[in-house]
Amino acid sequence: MSQTQRNLDRKIVVIGAGASGIACATKLLEYGFQNVLVVEAEERVGGRIHTIPFGDNVIDLGAQWCHGERDNIVYELTRRQEEELLESTGPVYENYQCVRSNREVVPENVASRLKAIVGDSLVSRQLELRHCSGSLGSYLTNKFYETLRRPENADIDAVVAREFFDNYQKFENSVEASDTLEQVSGRGYLDYWECEGDILLNWKDKGYVELLKLLMRARELKSELGVLEQRLLLGTRALKINWNRNDGRVELELSNGENCIADHVVVTVSLGVLKEQHWRLFEPKLPVEKQRAIEGLAFGTVNKIFVEFPVAFWPDDWTGFTLLWRDEDLDDIRGTSRAWLEDVFGFYRVSYQPRILAGWITNVNGRHMETLPEDEILSGCMYLFRRFLHWNIPDPSSFRTSAWHTNENFRGSYSYRSMETENLGTGARELAHPLTVVSTTPEREREPSDELQQSRCDKPIVQFAGEASSEHYYSTVHGAVEAGWREAKRLADFYGQSASWSGTKSQL
Numbered sequence: 001m002s003q004t005q006r007n008l009d010r011k012i013v014v015i016g017a018g019a020s021g022i023a024c025a026t027k028l029l030e031y032g033f034q035n036v037l038v039v040e041a042e043e044r045v046g047g048r049i050h051t052i053p054f055g056d057n058v059i060d061l062g063a064q065w066c067h068g069e070r071d072n073i074v075y076e077l078t079r080r081q082e083e084e085l086l087e088s089t090g091p092v093y094e095n096y097q098c099v100r101s102n103r104e105v106v107p108e109n110v111a112s113r114l115k116a117i118v119g120d121s122l123v124s125r126q127l128e129l130r131h132c133s134g135s136l137g138s139y140l141t142n143k144f145y146e147t148l149r150r151p152e153n154a155d156i157d158a159v160v161a162r163e164f165f166d167n168y169q170k171f172e173n174s175v176e177a178s179d180t181l182e183q184v185s186g187r188g189y190l191d192y193w194e195c196e197g198d199i200l201l202n203w204k205d206k207g208y209v210e211l212l213k214l215l216m217r218a219r220e221l222k223s224e225l226g227v228l229e230q231r232l233l234l235g236t237r238a239l240k241i242n243w244n245r246n247d248g249r250v251e252l253e254l255s256n257g258e259n260c261i262a263d264h265v266v267v268t269v270s271l272g273v274l275k276e277q278h279w280r281l282f283e284p285k286l287p288v289e290k291q292r293a294i295e296g297l298a299f300g301t302v303n304k305i306f307v308e309f310p311v312a313f314w315p316d317d318w319t320g321f322t323l324l325w326r327d328e329d330l331d332d333i334r335g336t337s338r339a340w341l342e343d344v345f346g347f348y349r350v351s352y353q354p355r356i357l358a359g360w361i362t363n364v365n366g367r368h369m370e371t372l373p374e375d376e377i378l379s380g381c382m383y384l385f386r387r388f389l390h391w392n393i394p395d396p397s398s399f400r401t402s403a404w405h406t407n408e409n410f411r412g413s414y415s416y417r418s419m420e421t422e423n424l425g426t427g428a429r430e431l432a433h434p435l436t437v438v439s440t441t442p443e444r445e446r447e448p449s450d451e452l453q454q455s456r457c458d459k460p461i462v463q464f465a466g467e468a469s470s471e472h473y474y475s476t477v478h479g480a481v482e483a484g485w486r487e488a489k490r491l492a493d494f495y496g497q498s499a500s501w502s503g504t505k506s507q508l
């Protein structure tokens with residue numbers, strides 16, 4: 001057997017079948033590696049991509065939109081298809097109404113100016129943010145009130161402005177997955193690069209699961225798991241990763257009772273899972289720098305609430321509303337079993353779902369909601385609809401929420417860069433750094449002249465992918481895919497393999 005063939009037969013186990021794990025495994029197959037196995041704790045693939053049938057179509061409990069076009073791997077993958085898979089969601093998250101808890105709708109000329117102030121603070125003032133040493137929260141608060149004090153805004157009611165800003169902070173917490181914006185690093189916010197183009201592209205009537213099918217080539221091969229058929233162990237958890245064997249290989253203990261020896265393991269579990277479980281998952285313990293990255297990078301909870309009505313009770317041109325609580329009305333729920341409702345910040349229309357409104361909730365109350373019985377959550381939502389909206393609201397016909405934190409396979413929604421990340425001087429690069437052993441065996445077919453310089457090298461044996469390991473596209477699916485491809489390429493480079501199929505610019 002040639003060296004190349006031996007290399008392509010190396011056993012590679014990918015832990016996790018979310019976007020990153022699927023991207024990594026399918027890319028490894030493209031590079032020619034044959035012995036690839038994906039181990040997934042859930043009974044389904046997709047991870048934080050979870051499309052389910054609901055209402056008139058499907059809904060996404062996790063990722064919903066492709067955020068941007070330029071240098072976005074997900075967007076570029078869809079462009080290679082004949083069918084237009086993505087579609088603009090339109091200005092749903094711009095044209096919403098701001099409604100106060102006494103049902104008063106904030107007049108459009110005031111609401112649009114308040115929206116412009118917060119939008120401008122983040123979009124056009126990135127230079128200022130670069131020099132900000134504090135939190136995103138303190139930066140935004142200063143900016144908001146500074147702009148509000150300008151003479152041209154003198155007509156805006158100060159109480160309404162504060163209610164708006166309170167609500168806006170909850171919205172921005174959902175973008176970051178933070179509990180409070182004081183936790184988010186102002187400078188770290190800029191680590192995230194927004195891809196140019198439409199940032200709310202939806203998957204029409206198909207849902208985000210369509211991306212997984214594309215990666216696995218499921219439609220083309222007419223099989224549910226496409227190229228990963230026979231290579232996926234669903235409902236199987238990796239319990240222990242022993243990476244300190246004498247032979248430089250890795251031993252995995254799996255929840256199905258089997259042990260498996262691999263040449264390489266790619267870990268794609270969420271940062272939430274790593275935070276909670278790295279102590280017991282890795283044997284020996286992870287190096288200090290890796291532990292610091294896991295501790296320092298932040299991971300929070302964002303949940304969705306889908307309410308289906310028998311008929312739409314809203315006008316055609318209405319896209320949704322945000323909830324502006326008046327202080328005196330908050331007293332009605334604070335200290336009661338409905339206190340958690342304070343953090344539901346808005347309900348919006350959903351593309352291809354004419355009778356559904358989707359609500360969002362973050363932070364400690366978002367986690368608390370996961371522990372409540374369904375009827376209590378639903379009655380809370382109906383309380384909000386009837387408290388804020390002046391229409392006659394029919395009883396709902398169906399209801400579904402996500403619960404990303406209580407599930408031990410996720411422990412939250414997505415990662416962000418916190419003040420702690422900055423204080424510990426750590427980041428995605430440290431998380432992505434592989435665990436290696438010094439390899440003395442020749443790993444590639446080499447030119448005789450290579451002999452000396454390649455006889456010793458660091459061999460990656462445990463690698464880390466997943467959205468949180470993406471330097472600039474963390475918290476997204478395109479970041480997760482790119483991280484999966486990055487780790488597949490690391491192995492291909494190590495063994496001198498080139499992809500049989502050329503990737504995107506950002507991948508290279």
Ligand SMILES: Cc1cc2nc3c(=O)[nH]c(=O)nc-3n(C[C@H](O)[C@H](O)[C@H](O)COP(=O)(O)OP(=O)(O)OC[C@H]3O[C@@H](n4cnc5c(N)ncnc54)[C@H](O)[C@@H]3O)c2cc1C
Pocket residue numbers: 015016017018019020021039040041042045046047048049061062063064065066067236237238239268269270273302303304402404408409410412413414465466467468474475476477478480
């Ligand atoms: C509510 C919500 C909304 C979002 N909206 C968007 C959006 O609109 N656009 C966007 O781009 N992104 C969005 N995201 C983020 C996006 O979903 C994630 O960044 C991405 O899907 C993460 O993929 P991943 O492969 O890194 O991790 P995951 O999807 O978490 O995959 C990791 C897998 O590992 C498995 N696993 C865990 N532990 C073990 C173990 N011990 N053994 C075996 N398997 C294990 C898990 O079950 C999981 O399937 C959203 C996320 C949430 C939660």
